[in-house]
Amino acid sequence: MIKFKNIAIALKSPIKAAQYSAAYWSYKRAVASFAGLSNKEVEKLYCEIFESDFIKDIAERSDSPVGFSNLTMLAPFRAPTLYVITRILKPEHVVETGVANGFSSAFILHALEANKKGRLYSIDLPNQPGQVIEKQTGWLVSDDLRSRWDLIIGSSRDMLEPLMKKLQAIDIFYHDSEHSYENMMFEFKLAWKYIKPDGYMLADDITDNSSYNEFVRDNDCRHKELFKLGIMQKLNRGVSI
Numbered sequence: 001m002i003k004f005k006n007i008a009i010a011l012k013s014p015i016k017a018a019q020y021s022a023a024y025w026s027y028k029r030a031v032a033s034f035a036g037l038s039n040k041e042v043e044k045l046y047c048e049i050f051e052s053d054f055i056k057d058i059a060e061r062s063d064s065p066v067g068f069s070n071l072t073m074l075a076p077f078r079a080p081t082l083y084v085i086t087r088i089l090k091p092e093h094v095v096e097t098g099v100a101n102g103f104s105s106a107f108i109l110h111a112l113e114a115n116k117k118g119r120l121y122s123i124d125l126p127n128q129p130g131q132v133i134e135k136q137t138g139w140l141v142s143d144d145l146r147s148r149w150d151l152i153i154g155s156s157r158d159m160l161e162p163l164m165k166k167l168q169a170i171d172i173f174y175h176d177s178e179h180s181y182e183n184m185m186f187e188f189k190l191a192w193k194y195i196k197p198d199g200y201m202l203a204d205d206i207t208d209n210s211s212y213n214e215f216v217r218d219n220d221c222r223h224k225e226l227f228k229l230g231i232m233q234k235l236n237r238g239v240s241i
């Protein structure tokens with residue numbers, strides 16, 4: 001169970017505390033049933049990340065208004081869930097699009113380090129003048145996690161296919177770049193071809209347009225939606241679109 005560091009916050013905001021707790025239970029239960037594990041096994045992995053020095057360090061350095069033990073947002077579960085899934089699948093190759101500050105990259109890399117295997121390949125556009133992220137792309141990823149990381153600067157339109165061709169087969173693809181219908185569908189279709197049978201494709205902000213719903217409808221997969229995070233598992237029977 002997550003320990004609320006500040007019980008006073010929970011007492012002051014019981015509705016937020018209840019929402020946080022309900023979200024935690026639904027993430028944990030959904031991941032456990034999707035991966036065919038017990039709630040206890042998955043809870044152990046969430047505890048591993050929530051109680052780590054890594055998460056304290058990221059929360060401190062990002063000065064994140066959401067915080068990880070803060071009761072104002074449900075969003076803290078997204079990155080920890082990437083950690084948990086990476087721990088469960090023990091992948092060799094993970095590919096993600098959309099790095100920005102590097103929350104997702106850092107959590108995936110931390111899981112690879114705990115697994116003692118695997119590489120993460122991340123694609124993001126070059127920093128644009130005046131963009132919100134003023135620091136270097138992926139600045140939250142600490143030096144000790146970078147040995148398992150290839151950060152590729154460029155658009156997924158140009159970089160994803162050559163990367164996939166080089167890797168030939170991947171275990172996990174995570175979409176978190178531009179959430180337009182065209183771009184999501186482009187990345188889903190391309191990545192799907194290279195995901196190993198039983199591998200996972202994850203996508204953030206699946207409610208932004210209909211690409212996710214169409215993709216899971218038209219392809220041979222199991223899927224689960226966790227708020228705005230979609231999880232698809234490729235079944236053995238190939239691509240239909």
Ligand SMILES: C[S@@+](CC[C@H](N)C(=O)[O-])C[C@H]1O[C@@H](n2cnc3c(N)ncnc32)[C@H](O)[C@@H]1O
Nearest residue numbers: 098099100102103104124125155156176177178
């Ligand atoms: C929502 S942010 C990624 C957040 C990140 N995954 C995290 O956990 O902090 C979206 C990122 O996608 C990048 N992006 C947008 N369009 C892209 C494209 N076509 N190819 C690669 N990256 C893209 C942007 O530069 C931005 O950094």
